[in-house]
Amino acid sequence: RKEVEQDPGPFNVPEGATVAFNCTYSNSASQSFFWYRQDCRKEPKLLMSVYSSGNEDGRFTAQLNRASQYISLLIRDSKLSDSATYLCVVNLNYGGSQGNLIFGKGTKLSVKP
Amino acid sequence: NAGVTQTPKFRVLKTGQSMTLLCAQDMNHEYMYWYRQDPGMGLRLIHYSVGEGTTAKGEVPDGYNVSRLKKQNFLLGLESAAPSQTSVYFCASRPVGAQETQYFGPGTRLLVL
Numbered sequence: 327r328k329e330v331e332q333d334p335g336p337f338n339v340p341e342g343a344t345v346a347f348n349c350t351y352s353n354s355a356s357q358s359f360f361w362y363r364q365d366c367r368k369e370p371k372l373l374m375s376v377y378s379s380g381n382e383d384g385r386f387t388a389q390l391n392r393a394s395q396y397i398s399l400l401i402r403d404s405k406l407s408d409s410a411t412y413l414c415v416v417n418l419n420y421g422g423s424q425g426n427l428i429f430g431k432g433t434k435l436s437v438k439p
Numbered sequence: 440n441a442g443v444t445q446t447p448k449f450r451v452l453k454t455g456q457s458m459t460l461l462c463a464q465d466m467n468h469e470y471m472y473w474y475r476q477d478p479g480m481g482l483r484l485i486h487y488s489v490g491e492g493t494t495a496k497g498e499v500p501d502g503y504n505v506s507r508l509k510k511q512n513f514l515l516g517l518e519s520a521a522p523s524q525t526s527v528y529f530c531a532s533r534p535v536g537a538q539e540t541q542y543f544g545p546g547t548r549l550l551v552l
Contacts (some may be wrong), residue, residue, distance in 0.1 A: 358540075360540050367546075368545070368546075369529055369543035369544060369545050369546050370482070370529070370543050372540055372542070375540065387447070399523070413481075413482075415540070426472075426484060426487065426497070427540070427541055428483040429481050430481065431479070431480070431481035432481060
């Protein structure tokens with residue numbers, strides 16, 4: 327089983343739609359969680375951290391379920407500019423891991439007019 | 440504050456040639472990382488460093504060497520390039536802290552013929 331798994335997509339949605347991405351992780355020792363956004367031919371950029379209590383940043387909501395080892399990202403009222411690949415990222419941060427990040431392969435989102 | 444910068448942005452090599460990729464960060468971060476990103480493979484960690492003068496192997500270290508002589512710089516070397524090393528290389532850095540995430544440079548596109 328891969329350490330961080332995501333549906334690769336692509337998700338093709340119309341402007342204004344609500345879209346949800348899911349991610350599962352295999353290592354229960356994982357300590358912190360993030361969603362990154364990567365535009366075509368660009369570097370990954372931090373979108374938001376994910377906390378157990380859930381957190382919201384404008385149209386974006388992230389949720390974490392430690393019991394199920396499951397992370398989600400919800401985007402409301404999709405914009406054309408939301409088109410990108412969304413990476414689910416986990417920080418093991420234990421023992422010899424030195425806080426290295428484990429990246430999912432990403433879910434591609436395409437928002438159409 | 441330039442963040443994380445990478446040199447060069449693009450390079451073409453012939454099989455067997457050597458080259459060094461430079462990563463520089465001006466955020467006084469302790470930790471630095473080199474990744475490669477290939478289609479369908481996601482980001483994979485090559486080597487990392489937890490401080491000046493220290494380096495460690497990541498997931499895919501073979502064929503690469505690194506050095507961290509100064510805190511702000513992390514060099515990735517290819518001694519004898521192979522076509523399998525054609526990829527996009529990203530450098531990242533982060534501060535010390537369990538919940539801290541990584542900040543990426545713009546990437547270096549390498550083509551080995």
